[in-house]
Amino acid sequence: MxxxxxxxxxxxxxxxxxxxxxxxxxxxxxxxxxxxxxxxxxxxxxxxxxxxxxxxNRLAPEALAEDYTYANLIELVKRKDMDAIRKRYQFNRFTVxxxxxxxxxxxxxxxxxxxxxxxxxxxxxxxxxxxxxxxxxxxxxxxxxxxxxxxxxxxxxxxxxxxxxxxxxxxxxxxxxxxxxxxxxxxxxxxxxxxxxxxxxxxxxxxxxxxxxxxxxxxxxxxxxxxxxxxxxxxxxxxxxxxxxxxxxxxxxxxxxxxxxxxxxxxxxxxxxxxAKSSITLPDQETENQWYLTNYFLGSCSRKGSPPMPLQGVWTADEGRLPPWKGDYHNDLNTQLSYWHYLKANHLEEGESFLDFLWELRPAAKQFAESFFDAPGICLPSVMSMEGKSIGGWAMYCTNLINQVWLCQAFDHYWKYTGDHIFLEQRAYVYFSETAACLLRWLTPGTDGKLRLPLSSSPEIHDDTLEAWLTPNSNNDLALLHYFFETLHTMALLLDKEGEAERWCRIRGQLPDLAVNENNVLMLSPDESLKESHRHLSHAMAIYPLNLLSYHRSEREKLIIDSTIRNLEELGKGLWVGFSFAWMANLYARQGNGEAALYQLKLLWENLCSVNGFHLNGDYRKRGITAWHYRPFTLESNMAAADALQEMLLQNYDGVIRVFPAVPAEWKRENIKFERLRGGLGSLVSAEWGKGKLQFIRLEAEKDAVVRVQNVFGTEWLILEKENKQMPITVSADGTYQIQLLKGESVTILPEAAQGE
The missing domain is CATH 2.70.98.50 (putative glycoside hydrolase family protein from bacillus halodurans)
Incomplete structure (x- = not known):
């Protein structure tokens, strides 16, 4: 072969x-x-x-003033003084x-x-x-x-x-x-x-x-x-x-x-x-083309040694105006989504640009944590310049304490996909721990002993109104906090830091549970459910990208995922923008619904993207897809869409490699193939579906690793090929099996009937 x-x-x-x-x-x-x-x-x-x-990089004087603080914001919210909040924190409206x-x-x-x-x-x-x-x-x-x-x-x-x-x-x-x-x-x-x-x-x-x-x-x-x-x-x-x-x-x-x-x-x-890093082959040529075009965008505007892509990458607007949103680094979704897909696509160096950037900004993050949050540790503004300085904006989002956790996930993802233990010890755990020091300054027990934030929000629910401060903790913030301390606990155990692991576990145990309403739908906050179409699907963070809820772990979690997706379907797409479609496709991929995932992606590519593939946010052609008809160019939705497509082909969010978990039935009647996508812990995965069944899975190991694979061959009798040797194994249908790989090894998994073909 x-x-x-x-x-x-x-x-x-x-x-x-x-x-x-x-x-x-x-x-x-x-x-x-x-x-x-x-x-x-x-x-x-x-x-x-x-x-x-x-x-x-000229800063607004307001960003340097002594009263530009989280404590002052808390007080103004208590007084319900929205005019003062806008004047004090939204200085981006009147500064260039x-x-x-x-x-x-x-x-x-x-x-x-x-x-x-x-x-x-x-x-x-x-x-x-x-x-x-x-x-x-x-x-x-x-x-x-x-x-x-x-x-x-x-x-x-x-x-x-x-x-x-x-x-x-x-x-x-x-x-x-x-x-x-x-x-x-x-x-x-x-x-x-x-x-x-x-x-x-x-x-x-x-x-x-x-x-x-x-x-x-x-x-x-x-x-x-x-x-x-x-x-x-x-x-x-x-x-x-x-x-x-x-x-x-x-x-x-x-x-x-x-x-x-x-x-x-x-x-x-x-x-x-x-x-040569990776490839895909699909029966749908247009969808295949979009994946290659998006990877071209990545290779063009994100390279190790250069700044990571801000909103428009290296293609700033040329129309005599400031770029949309000043071309900034938006850390309430945009930077994170921009670097969702690169790891599975096996373009490590291009994504390392973002990690290096965040790491080198630690002094700026430390300064902002100290001056704005009156806290030790690190925290970057959620709307910032290339120097990590606050640009201002809607106060509930541009200075959000918890968005820093979402930045942390970039370090966690890199470790999980590469299996780089040195990176885990010297970068990921350090970045998480320094972030924890800032978070813990403001997490305090309520009357029930559960930890809560003084202010909580869900990007960008209720825009810049007082209602945007939700009853703590919003599901967005709470999901990120659960993910954060669970991840810290796991990292500490892997690094033999048992005392620290115990501490992180104890803190997570003090967090409230996610808010779920009587219809089994994830809520915005403990006392509010989403009642209208909205561009951010942030209340569903626990499903994707945080993977706190699993479709395969329990019937209860499956019910919550299904109910939350159904609720989003009922509310409709009227107030969505481009990234909403990409995010929804990821939710459908988690559900195993390939038809719906692909439909969302096609809505994005065919209606909210320019002729050159650039994502333009809105339904600028006015085709009735959404009520947003503007066209500001940003890149995050292109990258998030590629991520969703890859999730349709390969998943490993819970330690189990699943190939073709969410592809349309029509594709399965033809030929589907991917090569050298990352499957986690330094493993590269290739697989092919043809003639109505899975033909093979090939695993390549960059590091010693033990991987688990789900059996979707449609037979219990499998063959493992390694170094021209064959070993038969028996695995129940849809069951999982474990393979130990040494660095440099390659193993091919075949159905027994394919032996000798």
Whole structure:
């Protein structure tokens, strides 16, 4: 039996016919730090540029004031002074910064609009192409952002005249005499006028900000022949070294001497290695394409050594305005969902960007815990800048104490998927323990002896009204607390810290039970159930992603899961946004309902995503899917949808590997396959379903591990193949069996009837 990993082919490419009139419909290119969006109509063709660490980090004075504290918020909530709360904590409404900022735009202009345009994004090589036709003449523009050297390359060829090349700076200052600008205009940043220099084949746009940061776009060019032009560009900042501009020109000159073919070859090798990590094969081509496109997004905008993706990744808005929600790091859902799928997809380094970021922000988290929460330990703001500073916002969410627990889960997930014991000891347990110190400052026993928070909420129930503070503890907060202390207890036992394990277990025992109403539905809080459609499914956190309730453990838990999902169906999708559909698909996957899970994903992909795949939050085409008709681009729903699709193919949330646990019946009549998805504890899992039954499961071990697998072969008689040796085993239908693996070993599990096939 041979196992060749499937690579993206032309059928996975992103194709867009006709001109692209908006930046959020553009072909996206990226290398983790730098981003490029290719769009336009030839008059001009635009390359909108971004760099992940381009931030204006100026803090609002309110974020530094002595009364910006949790204790003050508690007092204002007691007084029911919503006006004072909004004035004190929602300073993001009347401040422009901190914010992510765009770099600028390279424009290629032919002097007139093209008669026809076709765009293609080759996923396998991460090359963007734009083909322009002007009458009988044709021009092909190919572009990459090199996967390793940080330089952008463009080749223009064809029998049409070559374009005029220019740089268009963002509108960082208001035009002379114009005083009234839009509330979200880039002009509000009031930067000094840009400098654009063109000489000796170079175009350099240099921009000072109102901080020490200064950045530039440097473009060099060479004529290959009379009908072929090559460009190379780089976005650089004064943080890159003392001779940052000189170094950029040297790098670009060297790149131009190397030439397009050699550059593309080295660039393509990185992407070949990326795609070799995992693959899927589905009978539904569009769904398969979405998985590959989302992994392309991940590889483009999240790389180890670069900042993790904020709301828009490395594709900041190019429309003269601040990016949606200032392109911030939203820790009440968005950052967490953005890093849901990478582990199972086996793209570790891309996700490590987020873990490294959180780890390096521990000093900022310690400072915020001390200044805002009057507590030891660590806690990051739930709406924050790249430096981990509070941006402000709805007080019940932007300063939520418990969202820090959801960030902790990123460390727990990494340990569970990789089985990296050193990471568990030196990173995960440390991060959890430091978070616990902050939480315990505010968890106090009530009259019944149960621990409660002084303020509790459920993102983003009741928006920014007094009703948003629910009776403590909300199920959102309570589920996170149960998960947190249970996980700490497990980690401590694994690390032989018995005394600490006992402490964490004791604290968890002091928490109230989750609130469940008379209809067996998870509630918002002990005295309130969800009564209307809502975008956040946060009251169901215990089902997914926290896995506190299991569909396979007890009839009671199964009943609660079924009843909660049914209640969400009754309330409807009217006030959902994109991530609601992805989250709901995950709930259905837990239920084993593949038809419903896939339907939710298709609603998202077909109605709330742009032509280039970008998730736009709302039903912007007004198809009647939801009542939200806006279109702010954010990435978390793309990633969460890929996670739900992977959960349909493979689950291991309770220590048991289950293959194809929630796939549609129609798929099972054809062929389904996945290769090298992560199954937990350093195991890589491959499996294939064909001819109406499970054909094989293959396990590869990166570390010594004992794994449990559910028997879904439809027979009790199985064969284990290891090192060309076969061992028969007998396992009851739907029962589980245990396999011990040593590092580097591979074992294939087959139904006995398949022996010798």
């Amino acid at each position: 041979t196992h060749l990993l499937k690579m993206p082919t032309k059928q996975h490419d992103l194709l867009i016919t006709g001109e692209i009139g908006r930046w959020d419909e553009a072909l996206p290119l990226g290398n983790g730090l730098t981003g490029c969006l290719m769009w336009g109509n030839g008059h001009p063709l635009k390359l909108s540029l971004d760099r992940g660490d381009l931030w204006d 910064t901190p914010t992510k900022i765009p770099a600028g735009r390279i424009e290629l202009t032919w002097g007139r609009k093209a008669d026809r345009m076709d765009f293609r994004l080759n996923l396998s090589t991460a090359i963007g192409e734009s083909k322009l036709q002007f009458g009988d003449s044709e021009c092909l523009v190919r572009a990459i952002l090199h996967a390793k050297d940080g330089i952008g390359y463009v080749r223009v060829s064809g029998n049409a005249e070559l374009p005029f090349v220019s740089i268009v700076p963002p509108s960082y200052s208001a035009p002379d005499g114009e005083e009234n600008v839009a509330w979200d205009s880039l002009a509000l940043l009031q930067y000094p006028d840009p400098k654009v220099l063109e000489e000796d084949g170079w175009i350099i746009y240099r921009q000072k900000t109102c901080e020490l940061l200064e950045f530039a776009i440097v473009v060099g060019s060479k004529m290959v022949n009379s009908d072929q032009l090559e460009l190379a560009y780089k976005i650089v900042t004064n943080k890159d070294g003392a001779d940052w501009l000189i170094q950029a020109k040297q790098d670009i000159s060297r790149a131009l001497r190397t030439g397009w073919e050699a550059i593309v070859e080295s660039h393509s090798k990185w992407w070949e290695s990326f795609w």
